[in-house]
Amino acid sequence: MSTLPVTQDRDGQVRTEVAVDLGGTWLRIRTGSEETVRLPAPSILNRPGEQPAALLELLIETLAGAVAEGARVAMSCGAAMDEEQGVLHGSGPLWGGGPDGPVPLRALLTARRPDVEWHLFNDVTAGLASFVGRFGRPHHRRVVYLTVSSGIALRTADLTERSVPVDAHGLQGEVGHLPAVSTAPAAVRALRCPCGGTGHVAALAAGPALPHVAAALGVEHPESIRDALATRLSSGDPVARRLLTTVVEPVAELVRVLRCLDPRIDLIGIGGGYAEGLGDPYRAELVRQVGEIRSYADRATGPDRTEDRLRLCRPGEVDPLAGAVALSHGALTVTKR
Ligand SMILES: [Zn+2]
Numbered sequence: 001m002s003t004l005p006v007t008q009d010r011d012g013q014v015r016t017e018v019a020v021d022l023g024g025t026w027l028r029i030r031t032g033s034e035e036t037v038r039l040p041a042p043s044i045l046n047r048p049g050e051q052p053a054a055l056l057e058l059l060i061e062t063l064a065g066a067v068a069e070g071a072r073v074a075m076s077c078g079a080a081m082d083e084e085q086g087v088l089h090g091s092g093p094l095w096g097g098g099p100d101g102p103v104p105l106r107a108l109l110t111a112r113r114p115d116v117e118w119h120l121f122n123d124v125t126a127g128l129a130s131f132v133g134r135f136g137r138p139h140h141r142r143v144v145y146l147t148v149s150s151g152i153a154l155r156t157a158d159l160t161e162r163s164v165p166v167d168a169h170g171l172q173g174e175v176g177h178l179p180a181v182s183t184a185p186a187a188v189r190a191l192r193c194p195c196g197g198t199g200h201v202a203a204l205a206a207g208p209a210l211p212h213v214a215a216a217l218g219v220e221h222p223e224s225i226r227d228a229l230a231t232r233l234s235s236g237d238p239v240a241r242r243l244l245t246t247v248v249e250p251v252a253e254l255v256r257v258l259r260c261l262d263p264r265i266d267l268i269g270i271g272g273g274y275a276e277g278l279g280d281p282y283r284a285e286l287v288r289q290v291g292e293i294r295s296y297a298d299r300a301t302g303p304d305r306t307e308d309r310l311r312l313c314r315p316g317e318v319d320p321l322a323g324a325v326a327l328s329h330g331a332l333t334v335t336k337r
Contacts, residue, residue, distance in 0.1 A: 078151070088105050142157065151202055180199055182250055201254065269313055
């Protein structure tokens with residue numbers, strides 16, 4: 001799946017193809033085959049204390065000023081959203097708890113730049129499309145992509161009909177705010193989630209949770225654990241191992257539940273900067289935990305079966321920019337039932 005420099009619409013109009021990736025940290029814009037421009041995202045993560053409405057205005061202004069006349073934009077958005085309507089329900093990293101009510105981003109962008117064709121997708125759906133394009137095989141019935149990054153969410157594609165089924169609000173797989181399954185001490189399970197809840201999957205297993213989990217486990221210098229963890233793991237440090245086991249557990253339990261409930265899932269991909277950044281140790285721990293035989297019900301899901309049905313992506317393997325472009329051309333269709 002490569003980004004096309006131009007595309008021809010049904011009406012014969014030739015449009016410049018632009019791909020955008022809006023995350024909590026970075027706003028990335030790729031025009032045609034040019035190099036991707038990376039700007040700090042207008043987010044609460046980058047500008048603590050700023051009003052959500054002001055951040056939204058800055059986002060619209062930046063995008064409206066960045067795309068060429070008559071362009072065709074395929075955008076991956078790090079927010080829970082209704083892709084059919086182009087409406088964002090919210091995003092902790094972008095806007096914290098606000099703005100009040102849904103954000104009709106596609107309509108707002110169209111009002112500012114009516115010459116541009118705007119296609120908006122959730123970043124996990126875009127990641128899923130990219131993952132399926134790269135690793136999907138003809139015999140796969142369902143493929144799941146789970147992202148472990150500044151937040152946690154998953155999407156499942158039904159490849160028998162090339163669809164991503166969603167609910168009436170356009171949502172599917174917002175698992176980051178489910179209660180985490182964890183055997184960690186109470187102090188870990190009581191950690192606050194950015195959404196305001198307690199003990200959620202994201203509160204233990206997302207990237208920003210790492211220093212908080214470390215502190216709750218009594219790890220020394222928890223504020224610098226992010227930089228030190230890989231080295232400490234490779235030297236066999238038992239404290240670092242315990243920390244890794246703790247942050248992987250809620251994700252492993254999600255995978256276990258998915259596989260238990262839907263035998264049609266033939267492949268699960270784990271991506272996102274946090275999991276990809278930890279790399280092989282994260283993968284090994286995830287496979288170990290998911291492959292654990294706990295009862296007779298796990299006979300079909302032992303370590304061998306886990307290895308080939310679970311893939312931890314390497315950095316760059318999943319490209320939400322390419323995924324958004326593929327979705328905008330109908331690679332998968334988001335369907336409300
Ligand atoms: Zn939460």
